Amino acid sequence: MTLVPEFTLPGDVKIPAIGFGVYQTPPEETVASVERALQVGYRHIDTAAAYGNERQVGEAIRNSGLDRDDVFIETKVWVTDYGYDETLHAFSKAAGKLGVDTIDLLLLHQPIADDFDRVVAAYTALEKLLDEGAVRAIGVSNFTPAQLEKLDAATKVTPAVNQVELHPYFTQLEQRDADARRGILTQAWSPIGGITKYRDGGAPGRVAFEDPVLLDIAEAHGKTPAQVMLRWHLQQGRQVIPKSTNPGRIAENFEVFDFELAVRELTAIDDLDTGKRSGPDPEQPQPAFFENEIPEA
Template sequence: MDPALTSAVATIKEHLTMTTVPQITLNNGVTIPQLGYGTFQITPETTKDAVLEAFEVGYRHIDTAQMYGNEAEVGQALKESGLARDEVFITSKLNNSFHKFDDALEAADGSLRALGVEQMDLFLIHWPLPTIGVDYVETWKAMIEIYKAGKARAIGVSNFQVSHLQRLMDETDTAPAVNQIEIHPYLTNEEVRAFDAKHNIATEAWSPIAQGEVLDDPLLKEIAERLDRTVAQVTLRWHIQQGHIVFPKSVTRSRIEENFNLFDFELGAEDVAAISGLNKDERTGPDPDSFDHIP
């Protein structure tokens, strides 16, 4: 083994973090770290090294997707890290081009091969695609088969609105364990979050700092200065205290560390309420009710 790689593996194995990341128990009893590392928009060429950096910092939850094109590199990082498989929680998502029942089954096997694992911890339908011909309920029935076959420890959805979730629950006997949706101070997504909570569906937040748009917000800057924290840390801590599962993304070591250091301070109730009050119903990504892109 290359000496540099040997050193990196040793560092990961010996790394003892003072941070204990809270665990969220899903509706089937599986636990998931509340804080993870996101790989959206990280190129395949840089993914392996970035994930290895995240492991060194202490992350044990990695979020990827077929659409991101970097599952194989996430798998390489896991293999080279020296971490045991059961130490790392891996999420991937079904690509929009595989919504037909048999296609979804085959795609799940493709993710397992790319990741180099026998089982994903969580597998999600990436988008409902409600305006195209293939019904997302058919896709969900395939996900249930994937779960029953033991290819994922838990299954869920991403970007599903209340109407989409209700149909799944009305037409199948399996509720999603997770709904991954866009949430940040400018889009609090209250209706979907409330539905998730009522039906014991864990809510994950993507775009947690609104693609950086909240970083210059005067209220967030004031709170950050008062607490001697960064705006990103304050925003991510707001997510944690709301009960969201969150996975910020960065390829810069200092920011990977910054985003992990969220558990030695708390926001007061007034600050949490004030941040929630910034809501503008402003999305940074597509509207799930109309998005129908198939890559």
């Protein structure tokens, strides 16, 4: 089996350098996809309350026959469950659906730009869960440098992870630097730029995994553009969570530890940056976020 490098989070918590994501994976497809990922060798599964498939992730892990300690489980609290008591309850909902007592990494899924006090209350609940050992590490997702600074001023524990949109068309150098200054691991969602296919982020007609630069680099290494992008992240020190429901691509995305990109190739990929995100702007209010209530079961 491929030996996957690990990052070390505070508390000597080890997280594999590559994980498997289930964003937009329908519940009825999640069990088979996660089972396949675990068979291939993934040992980190990233889900979220808002994805609606935590229960199926837990089922797949149990079906795998792997020991619970061998699989790193990450999930996220949705904004409708922010607040101190609400977030403590959100943990109970997530743990119940996953069928576990302890969650390895629990994140706040989104900032609330126009009600940051509620964000602070939610994060304070994560700190309590960490202190009690209910979670092994805590963090955030989609927080900008300014929002990290506000959170730092109001709380005690620095986030272990910040999961953000990051791919060759949106390289987030300022964000990565802000995370690094605080000792926060940057975790890339949409690491192979899938979001550029289904959302117009300011690069009309451009899809990352169809980019000529990436195609040329991929050909030179006998790899796919997706594998090249994942390797780019890994060589620059980021944790990645690609997703797929296709068994072949699930395996392909894991086969990124047998080649290395040259400095000029890394630079060529960096130069694809457009500076424009495709996902929601974390600095702007997002009323639609509050339309998604997380069910109890």
